[in-house]
Amino acid sequence: METQFTEQFKEFLRSETDPVLRRLREVAFAVFAGAGFPTVKDEDWKYTNVAPLVSGQWSVARSVGQSQVVPDRDIDLVKRFETARNGFAALNMAFAAFKVIRIAKDTSVPEPIELLFATDEQVAIFPHILVIAEAGSKAILIESYASTAKSFTNAAVQIIVEDNANLTHYRVQRESSEAFHVGTTEVSLGRGSLYDSTNINLGGALSRHDIDVKFTAEGGEAFVDGLYMVGGTQHADTHSIIDHTVPNCTSHQTYKGVLNDSARGVFNGKVFVRENAHGTDAQQSNKNLLLSNDARVDTKPQLEIFNDDVKCSHGATVGQLEEEELFYLLTRGLPDSLARNLLTYGFAEAIIRKIGIDSIRTSLDEAVLNRLNVKLEV
Template sequence: MTEGLVKETIYGNFFKETLSNIQPEWLKDLREKSFAVFTAKGFPTLKDEDWKYTNLAQLVREQFTIRKNENIDAKKISQLFSETENENRVVFANGIFNAELTNISDLPEGARVLNLGEAVEDETFGVTVREHLGKFVNAETNGFTALNTAFLNEGVFIFIAKNTRVETPIHIAFVADGEAASFPRVLVVAERGSEVTLIESYLRTGEAKYFTNSIIEIVLADDAKLKHTRVQRESHAAFHVTTTAASLNRASVYDSTNITLGARLSRHDINVKFNAEGAEAFVDGLYLVSEEQHADTHSVIDHAVPNCVSHQNYKGIVDEKARAVFNGKVFVRENASGTDAQQSNKNLLLSNDARVDTKPQLEIFNDDVKCAHGATVGQLEEEELFYLLSRGLNEDLARNLLTYGFAEEIINKIEIESIKKQLDEAVLNRLHANLEA
């Protein structure tokens, strides 16, 4: 089946079906325009420079059900979450908001979490949503962004009012229960001086083949602080394509940690743009893939203004026949003097069949800057391994411990205990030892 036919039968039919009852008019226009872009452009191919290592042929061939929400196993889904963790939890099942599993009772007065579909029509927030939605991603050039925007309906709108500090993290969980395509969308608007921790997780109840295409847009006003932990644990048969776009204003701080464990094929685009001076961004990540997984990370950090700081530390562990791609662009524009931009991508290959393509790129158009970048691809150090063996650790244990040590710096950034624990276990999956010492 050709790509065009897929659009006709799956995405096209569904698009026609859902568009009729969409309000307001501007959203309907946006969606129609986006669908036209998707129809014209389709999915990217290996000929696109930004997709040359990630082959989407398998995804293009798939015929996913869209918006399947019957027979959600709520009990099974609820078991995916920690009972003890104190968090505001918003749960989507197969891309559709699930009120039963959602609990956002621990929010201060200035914080609002709304279903995006309702927020667009909300008297108070409709204007804010319209002002920001789609402004930080490009639905005209990127086929996935266009596709997500064409189906824009379900999602979350988070609004944190001026100087509001949200103590309890807001956790948005996208759970796949069965085979379906979903197009979640999140918009976070953090007003001046506000503070919030956002957890974005992708989970599954089983090993089904499905497709998640999500977009998270974040706007930080002056002095706002947002801590963003993203954990992707899709099924190993799933396709996962996400864009995170953060727009930073004066002296705001965006601190993100991006963990990639799941999916057959995953692609994460993370774009940070500095709009005003004194802002700071930490863009860290860990991808841990095995079997025949493929994990692609593309980041763009745009120092468009002077005196901003960006630190990027990505680590990769690639085992068996898995493949990882890291492409990190840092732009320092002509007027962006006083920029401090650091970028590092270190990779650990655990098998001879594993592969990493890493490409850190600094493009600097100003001399008054402090910039450094580096990338490494290596294996476990033989001397370190022998050291552990000489203390009586068997080879599997020694290898796992060194691998854990490699990832620890990123895992330890995560302050949410239940997630940290899951990660410890995921990284140490073959290490049957309790490391809590």
């Protein structure tokens, strides 16, 4: 299929000198050309129509010069990326700007590792980050998106947390409300490892985040939490898969949504507990607050269990603020709108507070308070 990316890809490929990566890109682009962008006919994209993105004019950020040469030993890891998951993943791999971050064995990185992505009006970027937290290491990764115009970000992050490593991951998407944002996070967890992620989605005209977490050895633990808070005509979609393929792993997932005006949210969370994954403890919840009659959320928590010896729970709620909570604030003399906004802030803050970096947490708190028109001075 000819698209606006076909010519751009030919040109882009000229600057790729590494034969292995060149081949990888070509194959990926062929996958994209064959599949095209997903449509609402695809089950996984039923509620997210990417037509406005597809019809936009995008120029790909120039040259693979921005891309790091992937060390030979990491090529196989890059190849693990599920290029065929959808057209966006394939397109990412074709134009990928690679960056490899390797946290050395038994090292504790004192300062957080910060990645910040932003692009210009009508420019598309395709960051592809590979993070390897080697055995026994400990680090904090901050991944932020902050484009200020009608731009297109299509990002992929592959994370490998090796045995007994500990990775805290904050993903903060605060793109412009005109921007298009598609991101894929693939996480693989080793024996006794800990992966704690907090995914904040405030921006984008249309945003989609796929996060897949797979336990590959016993004793792993994962927190996959998130908040989407959107208004106006924003659309925020999260699809997650937590895959318990091995015994005795624990996963916790709490996603919250706040939807105002005619904004729309989508949460689709699958938890798989495979046949031999005995001793699994998996918890999942998705709670949504609708602040307006025109706001909408489609939530689908799914638990698929193929083993009896497990502890699992899941649930989703969609609703308004609790009447009792609202009443409490009213009886303290707070006007109705202020009372509602404070409670909404509290609802969202319960996720934001997980972020252990003061400057980021404070800035997110402020962003949420601003949206709710609340002034809280200390």
